[in-house]
Amino acid sequence: MTRRNVNDPLLLRQVHLDFHTGPQVPDIGLHFDENEFGDTLVKAGVQSITLFAKCHHGYSYHPTEVGKPHPNLKTNLLRRQIDACKARGIATPIYLSCAWDELACHDHPEWRVVDENGKWITTGGIDHLQGPSWGIMDFGTGYLDYLCNQIEEVVRMFPEGDGIFLDICHQYVSLSSQSMDALKAKGMDWQNGEHLVQHASDMRDVFLRRTTDAARSVHSDLPVVHNHGHVTRGDRRILNFNSHLEIESLPTGGWGYEHFPVSARYAETIGAKYLGMTGKFHTFWGEFGTYKPGYALEQESAMMLAFGAGSSVGDQLHPSGVIDQTTYDQIGQAFKLIEAREPYHTGSEGVAEIGVMSAEAINDPFTICTWPKHAPGDEGVVRLLLECQMQFDVLDRDCDLSPYKLLILPDEVQVDADLKGKLDTYLECGGKLLLSGKSGVDENGFQFDVGAEYCGTSPFDVDYALLSASEFGEAPKTPVCLYEGSQRIKVTSGTSLGDVYEPYFKRSVEHFCGHQHTPNRREKSGYAVGVSNGSITYFAHSVFSIYMHKGPVVLLDALRNLISSLLETPLVKVTEDPMPGLRVTLRHQPEKKRYLLHALFSTPRLRGQNKGTNIEVIQEKVRLRDISLDLKLPQSIREAGSVNAGEVILSTHDGIQRLLIGELNGHAVVPLSYA
Numbered sequence: 001m002t003r004r005n006v007n008d009p010l011l012l013r014q015v016h017l018d019f020h021t022g023p024q025v026p027d028i029g030l031h032f033d034e035n036e037f038g039d040t041l042v043k044a045g046v047q048s049i050t051l052f053a054k055c056h057h058g059y060s061y062h063p064t065e066v067g068k069p070h071p072n073l074k075t076n077l078l079r080r081q082i083d084a085c086k087a088r089g090i091a092t093p094i095y096l097s098c099a100w101d102e103l104a105c106h107d108h109p110e111w112r113v114v115d116e117n118g119k120w121i122t123t124g125g126i127d128h129l130q131g132p133s134w135g136i137m138d139f140g141t142g143y144l145d146y147l148c149n150q151i152e153e154v155v156r157m158f159p160e161g162d163g164i165f166l167d168i169c170h171q172y173v174s175l176s177s178q179s180m181d182a183l184k185a186k187g188m189d190w191q192n193g194e195h196l197v198q199h200a201s202d203m204r205d206v207f208l209r210r211t212t213d214a215a216r217s218v219h220s221d222l223p224v225v226h227n228h229g230h231v232t233r234g235d236r237r238i239l240n241f242n243s244h245l246e247i248e249s250l251p252t253g254g255w256g257y258e259h260f261p262v263s264a265r266y267a268e269t270i271g272a273k274y275l276g277m278t279g280k281f282h283t284f285w286g287e288f289g290t291y292k293p294g295y296a297l298e299q300e301s302a303m304m305l306a307f308g309a310g311s312s313v314g315d316q317l318h319p320s321g322v323i324d325q326t327t328y329d330q331i332g333q334a335f336k337l338i339e340a341r342e343p344y345h346t347g348s349e350g351v352a353e354i355g356v357m358s359a360e361a362i363n364d365p366f367t368i369c370t371w372p373k374h375a376p377g378d379e380g381v382v383r384l385l386l387e388c389q390m391q392f393d394v395l396d397r398d399c400d401l402s403p404y405k406l407l408i409l410p411d412e413v414q415v416d417a418d419l420k421g422k423l424d425t426y427l428e429c430g431g432k433l434l435l436s437g438k439s440g441v442d443e444n445g446f447q448f449d450v451g452a453e454y455c456g457t458s459p460f461d462v463d464y465a466l467l468s469a470s471e472f473g474e475a476p477k478t479p480v481c482l483y484e485g486s487q488r489i490k491v492t493s494g495t496s497l498g499d500v501y502e503p504y505f506k507r508s509v510e511h512f513c514g515h516q517h518t519p520n521r522r523e524k525s526g527y528a529v530g531v532s533n534g535s536i537t538y539f540a541h542s543v544f545s546i547y548m549h550k551g552p553v554v555l556l557d558a559l560r561n562l563i564s565s566l567l568e569t570p571l572v573k574v575t576e577d578p579m580p581g582l583r584v585t586l587r588h589q590p591e592k593k594r595y596l597l598h599a600l601f602s603t604p605r606l607r608g609q610n611k612g613t614n615i616e617v618i619q620e621k622v623r624l625r626d627i628s629l630d631l632k633l634p635q636s637i638r639e640a641g642s643v644n645a646g647e648v649i650l651s652t653h654d655g656i657q658r659l660l661i662g663e664l665n666g667h668a669v670v671p672l673s674y675a
Contacts, residue, residue, distance in 0.1 A: 001086045004162040005221035006243040010275050011047040011091060012310030012342060013335040016165075016246075017317050018285060019052040019061065020097075021070060025319045028070050029061070029077035032321025038084035040323050044332035045339055048091035050165050050312075051081045053154045056124075056134055058103025062157065066149045068103060077321060082158060093163035093223065094154055096147075098211070100124065100168045104143055105135035111143035112136065113174040121172060138174040139207040140182055140199070151214040155222065163223035163243070164215040170228060171204035173197060208241040231263045233378075234361030234396045236270060244273035246312060251300060252292065253284035254613040257604060262382045264307035266358065266394040268350050276304035279314035280327050282607075283615055286316060294330035295666070296618040299602045301334040302667035305345055306585040306598035311338060337667070341643065344596050344669045348587040351595065353571050354392040354563075355404035356381055359412045359439075361396035362419065377411030377437070380548030387580035388560045389629075391571050401426040406566050411437035411542035415447050423448075432535045432566050437487065437542035451494020451533030458485035458527075464501040464520040465529045465541070471497045473561035476554060479520050483550050486540040488527045497530035497539065497562075537566065556580065569656070572597070575628040582664075584629070595633060595672040599645070599664050624664040631657045635674035643669040 021028060041049060054060050059070035062078040082092045105112055105120075113121045113136040122133040137143045151164065173196045180190055182203075188195035208226060215224045223243040231245055232238070238245070245267050249260040260276055267274040278300045282290040301311040313331050317323065360375040378394070385392045393404070397419050401407060407426065409415070413435075415423065427433065433440075433448065440447045445454035463486055464479035479501040486500055502525040503518035505511050513519060530539040547555050560578065564570060572584055583600040601624055604616035625646075631637065637657055640650040646663030648670055661670060 001089050003160055004091055006223050010310055012338050013045050014048040014312040015046050016050045016312050016314045019317050020055040021319045023071050026072050028073045028319050029321040030074040034084035037323050038088045040328050042088050044328040045335035050093045050095050052095045054096045056097045056100040058101040066153045091162040093165050094161045095165045098166050098168050099137050099170050100134040101137055111141040113138045113172045114176045138176045139171050140203040141178040148210050148214040152217050155218045159218055165225045167227045169226040171200050173200045212241045233266050233358045246275045246277050248277045250279040252615050258379050258383045268308050269393045274309055275312050276309040277312040293619055294333040297334035298337050299618050301338050347591050348589045351586040351588050352391045352393040353405045355395045355407045356392055357395050357409045357413050362413050376545040376548040380544035381410040384547055389574050389584040391586050406432045408434045409439035410544040413439040415440055427535055434537045436539040448536050450531050450536050450538040452489040452491045452531040455488035458488050460485045460506050462517045466499045467558055468498040472558040480554050482541045483546050489540050491528045491531050494531035494533035496528045499524045500527040569632045573630045593674055597670040600667045601664055621666050627661040629659045637672045637674055639673040641671035645670050
């Protein structure tokens with residue numbers, strides 16, 4: 001089998017085979033059987049499987065002169081795994097753990113991250129504060145030399161490998177002795193927080209460059225991935241050190257079902273090749289003997305295809321080396337769906353009319369360690385757009401804004417002079433802006449002519465909105481609670497979106513009323529819910545964060561109506577009653593002169609919690625019939641096909657083409673061909 005390189009298209013059916021194995025576990029790889037292993041992968045339709053050279057425990061699963069083999073390793077496991085796969089035409093990227101290395105933690109404590117109190121930092125595990133967890137290595141120490149030597153040894157020993165997957169690529173702020181020396185050498189002050197963050201960022205860049213060079217020390221075109229558990233929006237430096245992105249996003253493992261769409265729509269927008277990564281586990285990585293329902297894997301894989309990605313399914317091999325047949329029966333079920341739809345994926349590109357300016361990307365793009373500062377507005381606006389079947393991209397400050405009818409700046413986007421100039425140009429060219437909360441607001445007030453006076457932030461913890469029926473369509477006739485205070489605005493030249501009603505007082509120990517909120521006063525506050533002025537619309541509450549945290553349906557309905565009116569004629573619009581569980585994405589295959597409309601419907605069920613986050617599992621197929629959608633595409637559609645969509649009928653009404661999908665049983669693709 002020919003070794004794959006960075007120019008090859010990504011394979012769509014992949015497995016990420018974890019093998020984190022503690023030193024006390026016996027008989028590692030003793031019962032590995034090449035034929036059982038390889039034939040099981042072939043039967044499941046696996047095209048690529050990521051195999052372990054070194055795990056989080058720090059042990060290698062092959063002979064090594066740099067590190068240490070697992071003390072109970074009974075065979076050259078990695079070599080036998082690669083040979084079994086290559087004989088069957090299956091690609092074999094190779095995994096090494098980076099910032100988590102328990103062996104190095106114990107053998108070289110001077111290489112560990114040290115916090116401001118002089119203590120070692122740990123993270124991960126079931127409960128890193130109470131139970132076993134992983135120590136964190138400092139890339140500003142001799143550990144980086146050790147790691148690069150390991151990577152170079154692996155690519156020399158296994159030159160037929162199809163890539164290097166480097167995991168846990170976080171550089172925390174560290175006050176280790178070597179980092180302190182480096183800070184002093186650069187004239188930095190270890191007591192200055194900004195200096196510490198800058199040094200950590202510098203060390204991360206050194207780590208990325210050196211590990212990439214090590215991975216490509218034998219083959220300069222070898223695919224390399226640095227995994228952070230999250231694709232940090234706004235930091236395009238990742239494109240310099242990743243041949244592609246693998247978007248780790250296990251819906252039942254804490255990421256939820258909205259995380260992947262956000263990351264995918266950003267990855268495609270910045271021109272990255274990308275792959276989705278879910279897991280077979282009921283909860284999270286590291287589970288043995290648990291299985292997500294096969295249909296859940298089907299739907300998760302279908303969602304990845306709908307957002308332009310192939311699927312990598314996470315598994316963990318038993319220490320004995322015996323592959324789990326139940327797992328691969330379920331993976332095979334999902335991969336059959338992907339294989340059948342591959343012709344409707346190759347060469348496709350996303351189609352969008354809304355651009356979401358990510359607060360994470362604009363405000364905090366250079367996060368150095370694990371997850372960035374939380375930007376709930378980003379997640380809230382994406383959740384809402386998904387539930388409204390609207391077509392969107394997620395943007396950073398460097399994106400071209402011209403393709404979009406509407407830009408949304410959710411809740412807290414900080415607009416500096418450069419971004420302000422770019423947005424002004426966009427408005428001059430006929431674009432529209434939707435702002436909310438503190439987006440487009442600085443210390444001097446509004447940065448755009450919204451048609452209102454900015455009067456500061458409300459002192460109340462909650463207030464109420466009487467929404468204008470003329471602006472939002474059908475709306476409650478009484479003030480509705482929006483769960484937090486607004487920005488206070490008074491309309492001058494614009495059109496009011498409604499009135500704010502304030503509570504009698506702010507709830508506190510000294511004065512409170514009932515279980516939760518102080519009720520609203522009967523009279524209007526004099527401040528507006530929002531304002532519309534030409535091509536700019538502003539909402540005074542952080543509505544997208546509120547929707548993310550609380551999910552009020554009244555807000556969903558109001559914002560759906562408002563955004564639809566701003567788009568005027570959306571690319572895709574469901575004509576029936578709203579169906580928040582329905583996901584519709586639109587992609588384009590220009591070489592085949594067709595659009596691809598993906599439709600998905602599922603109902604995740606709450607099944608408990610893991611590490612404080614909800615476990616939501618898709619358990620059953622829900623069959624929908626006769627879904628009607630209006631299409632307003634750049635080309636006139638002459639023919640509509642059906643992939644698991646039942647009978648599809650295409651008609652035209654008043655210049656708008658209407659599509660009737662006869663049946664939706666989980667996931668369907670409707671190819672829309674034009675002349």
